[in-house]
Amino acid sequence: MTDRAALRTLVLAVAALATLFSLSFIATPVKFLAADVPISHLLAVGQVTFRASVAIESVLLFALFVSTRGTSRRLIIVAIANVAIQWIVIMPELNNRTLALIAGAVVEPSSLHNWWIGLDVTRLAIYAFVVHTCAHHLRETARTNGLES
Template structure:
């Protein structure tokens, strides 16, 4: 892969990885331990934070994808890029809308039954972290 596009893609991927680790695996669980933060308040905060994270993820994904395409990727870089885009799309298209509907119900004072969608989202976040790390390492080697 060409050096300049590889450097841009590497930066985007590692920034993205850091944001996912900080938000999904640090901020999200910790906010519910703060004094005075109950489930509706935590969900309201989480909705805002994850909406912002997802927008930044899309931007970083586009930057990384553009740099990777321009840089003529290796097979492993192409495969990992496709995997990360599929994971992100699955989260945004298949899972987030269902989580948002459940959050809407909780914020309206209802008590909907527990949903397994949150577990699927967390599972995809873990897969995304591993895939981003692998992609970042491959980009470092390829650059």
């Protein structure tokens, strides 16, 4: 891996990690703390937020797939599969539940949110691994170049 490729991949992985963390683990739960906002409005905002986050993360995942090699690329493929599972398998049911709640229906508890969170945490770990790998490469290159000078 060249230094330029490592730096590009590092930036992409940090962007993916920051996007996923900020939208899924900060913005999503915090919106429910808003006082005097009907739950139906919060759920509608959540739907828009999730669509935006998957669009952003999908672009970053494509760029990471192109940019990575070896173990990092295999892990990015796992991350892509995680997003696919979330949006093809889990999201339709969560969306139906959200629409029912917005309409005022009572919805039974479900483990779907736990599965969603587990897949998000898996991707956070993948992005952190890629960040670590690239940072390690850049540190080693800097150390080696510093010794050779």
